[in-house]
Amino acid sequence: MRYLALDFETGNASRLSACALGVSIFEDNTLVAEQTTLIKPPAQVGKFHWGNVRVNHIKESMVADAPAFDEVWQGAIAELAEGSVLVCHNAMFDTAVLCACLAYYHLPVPECRYVCTVKVAQRVWPQLQNHKLDTVSQALGIELNHHEAGSDARAAGLILQAALRxxxxADADELAEKIGMRLGRISCMGTVPCSIAKEFQGGKAVRSTQSHV
Known part of the structure; x- marks a missing residue:
C-alpha cells in the first residue's frame, strides 16, 4: 500500500493561502521519497497574517518567486496521489486546503482515501497528555521541526507507521478495523471525512445498526 503524507502551511485563514507543501511517500511501509516546496498563493487571498508567519516563519517575500499550487501539484505528486492513502495530522485542515486549491486551479480531484493521524494517535496512544503533532512525535522519538511542511509531513507518515507496528x-485498512476508524475519501463526487466509532469497547468498535450515507 502506498501512503502519501501531506502537510500544508498557509499564509492566512484562507484555504487558498497555501504557502508550502511537504510530501513524504511511503511504499510498503518504507519512506522512499520526500519533497518540500514553497508556494505562491493567488493574489486574491490577501496579505499574510502575522499569526501564521509567527508559527511557520514563511513571509510573503519568501514566496514571491515560488511556483503557484498548480505547478507544484501537477505531475509526479498528482500521479502519486491517485489511488494512494493520504496521511495528514489533522486531516480535516489539510484535505480542505488541498480541495480548495484543486478547485481554484480547475485541477482533477484524485480518487484516494485518507487517514488522520490525530484520530489514530487518540486510539492507539490514549494515555498521552494530548495528541498534537509535537506531543505524539516526542513520545514516539520522531525528530520534528514543527510547522516546517516537510518535517510535519514526514512525522505524520512515521506516526502512522508506528501505529501499524x-x-x-498490515495496512491502514486493518488498522482502521482494529481501532474503530473509517478512512476518509476524496473524489470528484466530494469528500467523506475520516471518522472514529463513537463507541469502542474491549479493543473493538461497536457499530451502529443504522445505515450511513
Missing part, C-alpha cells in the same frame, strides 16, 4: 496491522 503497535497494533500489528
Amino acid at each position: 503497535e497494533t500489528a496491522s
